[in-house]
Amino acid sequence: MTEEILLLIGDRIRAKRQEKNITLELLASKAGVSKGLISQIENNRTVPSLPVLLSIVYSLDEDMRGFFESLQEKLRNEKYMLIRKDDTKKISKEPVKGFSYNRIFARAIQSSAFDMALLEIKPGAARRKMVTTEAFELKYLVRGTIEYQINKEKFEMSAGDSLVFDGRQPHRIRNAGHEEALLLIVYLF
Known part of the structure; x- marks a missing residue:
């Protein structure tokens, strides 16, 4: 497998x-x-x-x-994959009001696997509970302002900021701005 x-x-x-x-x-x-x-x-x-x-x-x-x-x-073992904007798949990762994920890509590449998605976060939307993942997480904030909490540390991110961390650490996110935020997420398993 x-x-x-x-x-x-x-x-x-x-x-x-x-x-x-x-x-x-x-x-x-x-x-x-x-x-x-x-x-x-x-x-x-x-x-x-x-x-x-x-x-x-x-x-x-x-x-x-x-x-x-x-x-x-x-x-299938394609040589490359081109993912068009309309090829993304809306996925339901968690029941958090105001969060909408669009999976871009999920694939194994040479004994590693990664999952890539866009997360749209409505103004005021927040994950209340801390979560963990069995992956390293890479985040790139395309637009908006978000607050991230990893363990007890909180920090704000603005458009263009990136974040990489071990997802086994408890973490959560909220839209800290007045506009919808768009976050590119890559999970490395």
């Missing part, structure tokens, strides 16, 4: 769960895990262990072959 498949697992779990109208709470209960863990897996913030993955797939009434069937199609 390549790192890219690991990135696609969360998307597949969410798609199957939504296709079957199963709530996060119900899936977590059936799989014997927490709602928070299901959310982290669906948002590519963590990779499930094999027993947890098996339990989730079983709880979705899927067999492993069917679950992974079309993932292989997404793993």
Whole structure:
């Protein structure tokens, strides 16, 4: 299983769960895990262990072959990829009012994987809880003003500023300006 498949697992779990109208709470209960863990897996913030993955797939009434069937199609070995503006995919990473992610690219490249997205943050929108990811995070603020908190340290970023950090540190973000902020995010797994 390549790192890219690991990135696609969360998307597949969410798609199957939504296709079957199963709530996060119900899936977590059936799989014997927490709602928070299901959310982290669906948002590519963590990779499930094999027993947890098996339990989730079983709880979705899927067999492993069917679950992974079309993932292989997404793993073609192109020489390059050109991603047009209209090819981005709106994704739901977390239920935070005013946050809207557009995935640009998620791909494994030579034993590494990365996920690239644009995050639009409405004025006043903020993540209330601290989160962690199993990746290094690279952020580039395209427009607007945001406040970032990593552990207990808070700082403001303006358009053109960049940030790189280990996502395993608790962190959160809020739009500190009066206009919509646009943030380019790259997760390196």
